[in-house]
Structure formats: C-alpha cells, structure tokens
Amino acid sequence: xxxxxxxxxxxxxxxxxxxxxxxxxxxxxxxxxxxxxxxxxxxxxxxxxxxxxxxxxxxxxxxxxxxxxxxxxxxxxxxxxxxxxxxxxxxxxxxxxxxxxxxxxxxxxxxxxxxxxxx
Amino acid sequence: xxxxxxxxxxxxxxxxxxxxxxxxxxxxxxxxxxxxxxxxxxxxxxxxxxxxxxxxxxxxxxxxxxxxxxxxxxxxxxxxxxxxxxxxxxxxxxxxxxxxxxxxxxxxxxxxxxxxxxxxxxxxxxxxxxxxxxxxxxxxxxxxxxxxxxxxxxxxxxxxxxxxxxxxxxxxxxxxxxxxxxxxxxxxxxxxxxxxxxxxxxxxxxxxxxxxxxxxxxxxxxxxxxxxxxxxxxxxxxxxxxxxxxxxxxxxxxxxxxxxxxxxxxxxxxxxxxxxxx
Numbered sequence: 067x068x069x070x071x072x073x074x075x076x077x078x079x080x081x082x083x084x085x086x087x088x089x090x091x092x093x094x095x096x097x098x099x100x101x102x103x104x105x106x107x108x109x110x111x112x113x114x115x116x117x118x119x120x121x122x123x124x125x126x127x128x129x130x131x132x133x134x135x136x137x138x139x140x141x142x143x144x145x146x147x148x149x150x151x152x153x154x155x156x157x158x159x160x161x162x163x164x165x166x167x168x169x170x171x172x173x174x175x176x177x178x179x180x181x182x183x184x185x
Numbered sequence: 186x187x188x189x190x191x192x193x194x195x196x197x198x199x200x201x202x203x204x205x206x207x208x209x210x211x212x213x214x215x216x217x218x219x220x221x222x223x224x225x226x227x228x229x230x231x232x233x234x235x236x237x238x239x240x241x242x243x244x245x246x247x248x249x250x251x252x253x254x255x256x257x258x259x260x261x262x263x264x265x266x267x268x269x270x271x272x273x274x275x276x277x278x279x280x281x282x283x284x285x286x287x288x289x290x291x292x293x294x295x296x297x298x299x300x301x302x303x304x305x306x307x308x309x310x311x312x313x314x315x316x317x318x319x320x321x322x323x324x325x326x327x328x329x330x331x332x333x334x335x336x337x338x339x340x341x342x343x344x345x346x347x348x349x350x351x352x353x354x355x356x357x358x359x360x361x362x363x364x365x366x367x368x369x370x371x372x373x374x375x376x377x378x379x380x381x382x383x384x385x386x387x388x389x390x391x392x393x394x395x396x397x398x399x400x401x402x403x404x405x406x407x408x409x410x411x412x413x414x415x416x417x418x419x420x421x422x423x424x425x426x427x428x429x430x431x432x433x434x435x436x437x438x439x440x441x442x443x444x445x446x447x448x449x450x451x452x453x454x455x456x457x458x459x460x461x462x463x
Contacts, residue, residue, distance in 0.1 A: 070246060077245045081264055081304065125373025126240035126332055133269045139202060146375040160334060160414050161374065 069122045069158045071100045075110065076123065080130040115142060116149020122159030187353040189228040189361035190429045191221060191453030192392075192422050193316075195237070196372065197307035198445040200271035200314055205444045217438030217451040218315035221363075224453065225316060230361035232283055232323040233316065234349065235309050236425065238331035238366045238418040242306035250298035251337035252345050254291065255326035256284035262305030272310050280323040283358060287325060290352035295345050300326075312365050322361075329424065331366065331417040339401050342420040346427025350461065353428070364425035366418030369411065370447040376413065378443035384411050385439065385448040388419065392452065393434035395426050415447065429454035430461040 075097060079085050089096040093111040102110070109117040115132055119125070125146075132142040156162045203211060225233065242264045244250060257279045263270050281301075288299050303326050305313070313324065329345065330336055337345075353360040368388050369381040391399040400423050408416040426434075432454040439450040456462065 073241075074245065074247070077241050081242060119375070124241065124332065125377075129373040130265060133266055139198075143375055143377055150375065160332075 068101050068103065068106065071102055072106050072110065072118070072121060073123055073127055075100045075102070076127045076131050079134070080127065086134065114149070115145040116147075117153060118149070119146040119161075120149045120153040120156060122157050122162060124160060186356070186359060187350060187362060187428065187456065188230055188359045189225050189363075189453070190425050190432070190456060191224075191362075191451070192364040192366075192425055193218065193221060193312050193451050194445070194447055194449045195308045195311045195365040196370070196445045196447045196449070197265065197270055197311065198442075199311050199449065201269055201307075202444050203271060206442050210440050210442055214438055214440065214442065214449045214451070215315070220437065221451050221453070222316045222318075225322075225361045225363075228361060229359045230322065231358045232280055232325060233361040233363060234287075234325040234327055234353070235312055236327045236329060236349075236362070236364040236421045237308035238421050239308045239328045240306055240332055242308075243300065243303055244328065244330065246333050249330055249333050250328070251330050251341065252295060253298040253300055253328040254284060254288050255279060255301075255303040255324075256281055256288060256299045257301050257303060260303050260305050260309075260324060260326060263310040264304045264306045265310075270307055270310065272307075272314050275310075275313075275320060277305065277313060277317075277320050278323045279325065283323065283356065284325055286356050287349075287352040290355045291345075291348040293348070294351075295341075295348045297345075297348075308365060312363060316363065329420045331420050332414075334405070336405065336417060336420070339403060339420065339423055342423045343397065343401060343427040346424030347430075349424065350428035350430060354461065362425060362428055364421035366421040367412065367415045368419060368422070368448055368450065369413055370415035371413035372415045372446050374414075377446045379413070380441040380443060380446075380448050381412055382441050382448060384416075385441075385450075388412075388422075389436050389439060389450070389452065392422055392426060393436060395429060395431055395434060395454070397426070400426055425454070429456065430459045432456050432459040
C-alpha cells in the first residue's frame with residue numbers, strides 16, 4: 067500500500083508531456099521507478115478509476131488521469147461510484163478522514179436526499 | 186496600496202462544462218464575473234494578486250508549502266488539457282520585482298515559500314479568463330495549501346491575509362487582491378455536484394460582515410462533513426477578509442450550479458470601510 071507513490075506517479079504524469087508519451091508507449095515501463103504494489107500497478111495500467119478512488123487517490127489528481135484517457139465527466143463520476151460499490155469505502159487519504167462509504171452515506175449525513183431520491 | 190479586494194469561484198467546469206449548465210444561471214454568473222473585471226479596471230489596479238488553492242499542479246506532498254507566492258516575469262497555463270478546461274494555452278505576465286518586494290514584506294510575519302516557476306491550473310486560469318482575458322495585467326500568484334492535509338490552521342490563513350495587506354500597502358503600485366476557491370463542494374469525487382447551499386449562505390454572511398471570530402470558528406473536520414473537502418478552500422476567502430481589515434462585503438452573485446460543482450460566487454469588500462483606509 068503506497069498511496070503516496072500512486073499519487074506521485076499521477077502528479078508527474080499529469081504535468082509532464084514526456085512522461086505521458088512514455089506511459090502511452092509502455093504503461094508498465096513508465097511505472098518502474100515507483101514503489102507500487104501489484105494492485106496499484108494494475109489500477110494505473112488498466113486503468114481502473116474506481117479502484118484508484120477506493121485506494122484513496124485525490125480527485126484533483128485523478129480527474130486529469132481520467133481526462134487523459136478520454137473518459138467523459140459523467141462516466142468518470144460513475145466509475146468512482148462503481149469502485150466504492152465494488153471495493154468498499156475509501157481506504158486512505160483525505161476522503162477517508164471521516165470514512166467515505168459513498169454518495170448516499172454523505173447525503174444522509176447532511177440530511178439531504180440521496181442520489182436515488184433525487185432522480 | 187490595496188485598491189480592490191474580492192473573491193470568486195474557479196471550478197474547471199465554469200469553462201470546461203459551460204454547455205451543460207442552465208444557460209440563464211450560467212450567463213448571470215458570467216455577467217457578475219465581467220462586472221468584477223470592470224470593477225478591478227475602475228479601481229486603477231496595476232497588478233492582480235490571485236490567492237488560489239492549487240490542485241497538485243506545482244506543489245506536491247514531497248515538499249508542500251502552506252503558503253507560496255510566485256516570483257517570475259511570466260507564468261504559463263493552463264496545465265490541464267486546453268480542450269478539457271475550455272481555455273487555450275496562454276502566457277500571463279508577472280512582475281518579478283514587484284513579487285520580490287511583496288514577498289520580502291510578507292516574510293516579516295509569515296514564513297512563505299516563493300516560486301520562480303509556476304504553471305497555472307484552473308484555480309488561477311479560470312478567474313484570469315474572466316478578469317484579465319487579454320493578459321494585460323501583471324499577475325502575482327499566491328497559493329494556500331487547501332488540498333493535502335495537514336493544512337495550516339485557519340488563523341494562519343488570517344495572519345497571511347494580514348501580511349498580504351501590509352505588503353500591498355508597502356508598495357506604490359495599486360494592487361487588486363482576489364481570492365478563489367470553494368465554498369462547499371466535493372470536487373472531482375463521486376459527490377461532485379452536491380452543494381450545501383445553506384452552509385454557503387451562512388458562510389457568506391460571516392464573510393460579508395467580516396466577522397473574524399465567526400470565520401475562524403470553523404474547524405476542518407466539521408467543514409469536511411458539512412462542506413466537503415472543497416470547503417477547505419475557505420482559507421483563500423479568509424485571507425481576503427483579513428486583508429480587507431474590517432471592511433464590509435457584498436455578494437454580487439451566488440447560486441448553485443451543480444455541473445460546475447459549486448455555488449458560483451462573486452463578492453467583494455468596500456475598502457472605503459476598511460479600518461486601514463488612508
């Protein structure tokens with residue numbers, strides 16, 4: 067578990083066109099200098115947006131990674147929701163501060179309608 | 186000297202997802218942004234300080250400053266894909282000498298990092314898109330870490346704002362100060378689009394009254410629960426409150442625009458009512 071290095075990789079990828087070229091050419095090779103688990107490498111190479119959010123990647127970093135993969139905004143949001151549904155609450159990072167179990171749990175905490183109720 | 190102090194929203198959807206918003210509300214918001222530009226021009230401002238809450242474009246957890254000020258003669262942006270953000274690549278003018286003088290004065294009371302290289306992300310690019318669309322006003326970028334906890338306590342943001350005011354008043358140039366950030370929002374998360382309007386209106390009431398005690402009464406855990414991690418960005422608004430030194434504020438526009446992920450807001454202080462008025 068190395069959330070710091072997952073985010074460090076994405077931080078550098080987001081701001082460095084040369085690194086984006088390396089990632090496009092060989093995703094696994096572009097990750098070699100980062101200390102990552104097999105699960106993290108898989109999430110970054112698939113890519114698996116939902117798993118990355120579950121691992122705790124900050125959305126301000128993750129949304130640019132999604133844009134790099136031409137994932138539309140609505141799909142990006144849904145993939146994160148699916149990731150929580152599939153893998154469970156966010157493990158680490160800012161969203162895990164008070165426990166993040168998904169949009170409906172947040173809505174209830176605020177006394178607001180849940181996603182399904184708003185539809 | 187400080188001639189203008191205000192706050193505005195900076196969400197990337199404001200330009201990047203403009204076509205998905207309710208046109209009536211969006212255009213009213215844009216009109217308020219344009220009025221803010223006119224007000225800054227009318228103030229005679231010769232440079233604009235933008236207090237941003239940048240989003241891992243320049244600063245990362247390997248060396249994260251609580252407070253940073255740019256010190257360069259130009260800044261490039263946006264760091265995001267221009268098509269995604271809806272803003273073409275640009276080079277904004279800076280003023281290294283002016284930055285140097287401001288930073289030197291701020292350092293008298295606040296430890297601040299300086300940066301001779303700074304790529305603007307949406308946190309600054311979106312406000313500039315509306316406020317200096319021709320990039321004809323030197324920009325002094327300022328950052329408060331609002332993204333990677335631990336974050337500087339709110340009272341330190343207040344002290345930083347006071348230092349910025351003192352710095353502005355120490356230079357002969359007429360300075361505009363604009364804070365950009367939240368208020369309540371859950372940006373780039375599955376909750377994107379959720380907005381706690383009641384919380385926002387209460388915050389803006391405190392901001393307009395420039396009620397230091399009420400503004401510093403927030404704590405991050407409560408803010409996180411009620412206003413999302415985007416609520417941490419109230420630090421930029423508080424810094425402007427401190428710089429305005431007791432001035433009265435006016436909200437020119439605020440309305441939730443869910444596809445922009447925030448209550449889009451334009452507000453300013455009447456510096457004629459500042460306790461530091463000449």
